[in-house]
Amino acid sequence: MKQPHRFIVAASIALAYAATATPVLAAAPATSAASATVLEASNPFARASTLPFHYPAFDKIKDEHFKPAFEVGMRVHLLEVEAIANNRNAPTFENTIVAMERAGQLLARVSTTFANLQGANTNDNLDAIDREMSPKLAAHADAIYLNDKLWQRVKTLYDKRDNLKLDAESKHLLERYYRDFVRAGARLSSANKDKLKAYNGEIASLQSTFAQNVLKEANASSLVVETRAELAGLSDAEIDAAAAEAKKRGLDGKFVIALANTTGQPQLSALTNRSTRERLMAASMARGSRGGEFDSRELVQRLAKLRAEKATLLGYPNYAAYSLEVETAKTPEAVNKLLGELALPAVNNAKREAAEIQSVIDAEKGGFQVAAHDWAFYTDKVRQAKYAFDESQLKPYFELNNVVLNGVFFAATKEFGITFKERKDLPVYDPDVRVFDVFDADGKQLAIFIMDYYARPNKQGGAWMNEYVTQSTLLGNHPVVANHLNIPKPPAGQPTLLTYDEVRTAFHEFGHALHGMFSNVKYPTFGGANTPRDFVEYPSQVNEMWATWPEVLANYAKHYQTGAPMPQELLDKVQASKKFNMGYITTEYLAASLLDQRWHQLTPKQIPSDVLGFEAAALRDAGVDFAPVPPRYRTTYFSHSFSLGYSAGYYAYLWSEKLDADTVEWFKENGGLNRKNGDHFRQTLLSRGGSADAMDLFRNFRGRDAQIQPLLERRGLTGN
Numbered sequence: 079m080k081q082p083h084r085f086i087v088a089a090s091i092a093l094a095y096a097a098t099a100t101p102v103l104a105a106a107p108a109t110s111a112a113s114a115t116v117l118e119a120s121n122p123f124a125r126a127s128t129l130p131f132h133y134p135a136f137d138k139i140k141d142e143h144f145k146p147a148f149e150v151g152m153r154v155h156l157l158e159v160e161a162i163a164n165n166r167n168a169p170t171f172e173n174t175i176v177a178m179e180r181a182g183q184l185l186a187r188v189s190t191t192f193a194n195l196q197g198a199n200t201n202d203n204l205d206a207i208d209r210e211m212s213p214k215l216a217a218h219a220d221a222i223y224l225n226d227k228l229w230q231r232v233k234t235l236y237d238k239r240d241n242l243k244l245d246a247e248s249k250h251l252l253e254r255y256y257r258d259f260v261r262a263g264a265r266l267s268s269a270n271k272d273k274l275k276a277y278n279g280e281i282a283s284l285q286s287t288f289a290q291n292v293l294k295e296a297n298a299s300s301l302v303v304e305t306r307a308e309l310a311g312l313s314d315a316e317i318d319a320a321a322a323e324a325k326k327r328g329l330d331g332k333f334v335i336a337l338a339n340t341t342g343q344p345q346l347s348a349l350t351n352r353s354t355r356e357r358l359m360a361a362s363m364a365r366g367s368r369g370g371e372f373d374s375r376e377l378v379q380r381l382a383k384l385r386a387e388k389a390t391l392l393g394y395p396n397y398a399a400y401s402l403e404v405e406t407a408k409t410p411e412a413v414n415k416l417l418g419e420l421a422l423p424a425v426n427n428a429k430r431e432a433a434e435i436q437s438v439i440d441a442e443k444g445g446f447q448v449a450a451h452d453w454a455f456y457t458d459k460v461r462q463a464k465y466a467f468d469e470s471q472l473k474p475y476f477e478l479n480n481v482v483l484n485g486v487f488f489a490a491t492k493e494f495g496i497t498f499k500e501r502k503d504l505p506v507y508d509p510d511v512r513v514f515d516v517f518d519a520d521g522k523q524l525a526i527f528i529m530d531y532y533a534r535p536n537k538q539g540g541a542w543m544n545e546y547v548t549q550s551t552l553l554g555n556h557p558v559v560a561n562h563l564n565i566p567k568p569p570a571g572q573p574t575l576l577t578y579d580e581v582r583t584a585f586h587e588f589g590h591a592l593h594g595m596f597s598n599v600k601y602p603t604f605g606g607a608n609t610p611r612d613f614v615e616y617p618s619q620v621n622e623m624w625a626t627w628p629e630v631l632a633n634y635a636k637h638y639q640t641g642a643p644m645p646q647e648l649l650d651k652v653q654a655s656k657k658f659n660m661g662y663i664t665t666e667y668l669a670a671s672l673l674d675q676r677w678h679q680l681t682p683k684q685i686p687s688d689v690l691g692f693e694a695a696a697l698r699d700a701g702v703d704f705a706p707v708p709p710r711y712r713t714t715y716f717s718h719s720f721s722l723g724y725s726a727g728y729y730a731y732l733w734s735e736k737l738d739a740d741t742v743e744w745f746k747e748n749g750g751l752n753r754k755n756g757d758h759f760r761q762t763l764l765s766r767g768g769s770a771d772a773m774d775l776f777r778n779f780r781g782r783d784a785q786i787q788p789l790l791e792r793r794g795l796t797g798n
Contacts, residue, residue, distance in 0.1 A: 137505035151185030223262030339539025359451035366714025427661025485634030493756035495519030528560035543590035589621025
């Protein structure tokens with residue numbers, strides 16, 4: 079899951095939504111200062127949305143509403159926190175911890191909506207607000223966590239936690255608050271608290287700038303092609319879309335290929351012109367290191383140094399140690415061990431795959447050695463030779479609407495009994511966004527699901543899930559969750575045909591959505607997908623299994639023109655090829671994960687002066703410097719690591735996959751896709767959010783610790 083920028087640094091200060099429709103007023107005296115704590119009634123954030131489940135009133139929200147809502151929201155929140163900290167009564171769980179869970183509801187409404195829109199549908203105004211508010215919101219979080227009176231109340235309760243007769247979720251919440259206050263610097267000296275505040279403010283500002291530069295650089299680096307012939311291999315619809323994009327940019331008669339977020343680009347598998355492939359890959363890999371206003375190398379250096387200094391100030395050897403302390407991995411050593419054990423067999427697999435590709439090139443008398451820009455194109459040829467099919471044969475059977483309604487939704491209905499009904503009466507921020515009511519097996523509405531699947535120039539790259547409203551019985555809130563993909567939109571009247579990877583991504587992100595929808599916790603801090611980063615990817619990865627589950631695949635894999643099901647022969651080939659190209663897939667991911675760790679395991683004095691030189695050395699030292707397989711993200715456009723909350727955490731997908739692969743085996747052992755299995759998964763794990771230790775939840779579901787063998791077999795890493 080890729081989350082848009084979060085302004086409130088820790089989830090402990092609850093990003094909760096108001097459960098009433100009353101204007102937001104602070105308990106301030108009736109003086110001129112009071113106006114600073116009242117948001118104008120005309121501002122849609124002044125009260126909770128009156129739409130179902132507090133769904134955002136996108137039709138009423140304007141750019142100019144955000145800044146005043148942020149400013150008043152912070153003031154109101156601080157007044158609420160001050161009232162808690164200065165309470166003359168002895169601290170209790172209710173008057174301190176629960177009170178903080180209820181606080182900040184105006185700020186929650188505006189920050190959550192803003193962060194989501196700024197990721198999915200930004201503009202220059204929102205970017206400017208982001209740059210201005212990021213350091214202010216970091217300072218706001220510091221004002222709460224570094225409030226000594228508040229800290230003393232939390233510490234008092236924590237010290238006697240075993241005598242408070244709290245239920246398990248409440249005790250876990252108290253322990254979470256204590257942990258987060260300590261990690262936020264509550265025990266630092268006054269002077270060091272001031273240093274920490276400066277670090278946090280600058281880090282927040284730089285992360286915002288990095289995220290915006292990555293998007294702007296991707297647009298600026300788009301490949302401009304002069305002739306239609308240079309795009310041979312793409313479909314007529316794809317070439318027409320490239321022409322339309324060029325015209326939009328004032329380049330009539332030319333063609334523009336916009337860059338996807340990752341190093342590899344979707345068009346590389348189809349382009350027959352090697353020169354065009356080479357130019358496209360070069361443009362992708364040069365992002366953020368070409369000089370000019372969007373060059374990110376100095377940002378990377380400064381962010382790495384600031385994070386290292388912050389960690390040192392808080393008593394950790396490096397930022398990775400600080401970050402990983404609250405993940406299930408716990409230590410950099412544990413992550414290094416996992417990545418290191420997999421690197422050699424993954425690269426060996428990739429080299430065997432490269433040899434197969436080279437054989438095809440040589441058989442065609444190509445006269446060149448396979449390079450990164452050749453891999454996807456010739457991989458399809460190897461697949462064709464091995465399994466007698468290629469990606470182009472699959473796409474006519476993967477029409478978007480069919481994949482969603484008869485694949486993603488169908489599997490969820492079979493597994494959990496939930497159903498979906500599209501509605502057109504709720505406002506959306508873009509005409510392509512769709513909205514569905516989600517109903518539980520008993521017919522009661524469970525959630526609202528927002529589906530935003532098409533790429534836009536003002537939308538961050540990749541795919542992610544977010545929550546506009548997080549479930550909480552304390553606040554009476556029901557989930558409003560969204561999935562975002564970046565599927566190229568075809569010309570008007572043309573079908574949206576997906577690659578297999580896009581199909582898999584749709585199932586993956588919906589796994590995150592299910593985590594949010596099924597949340598059944600009391601406290602908003604624990605709602606939905608608020609779990610450790612190296613656990614949050616686990617339920618979504620499990621949901622990928624249904625993309626190729628025979629019953630599900632047969633239900634949605636139908637030809638977009640004739641409705642004919644995908645031939646059984648082709649279905650069998652898809653199943654047989656599931657481990658195909660796994661060396662490449664694993665190596666490119668490991669390379670990015672290792673880069674993320676290397677940057678965040680540096681001390682302040684070790685920050686390099688040459689970003690690309692450090693990157694090359696790190697890949698070489700880790701044994702993953704295999705030129706035909708570049709990292710999934712290079713340092714200079716690695717948003718996960720430098721702006722999106724996965725700093726020192728990109729390994730999480732693989733760590734979670736160990737749990738996922740073992741869970742898939744459990745489903746197979748217990749009859750596969752059925753309600754009994756789904757209900758067990760939901761009750762023991764999905765509904766619990768972050769309300770208990772993540773690995774305890776896994777053990778409650780599985781009955782034991784996870785075993786690694788299923789992951790090794792899936793990745794083709796046995797016998798290496």
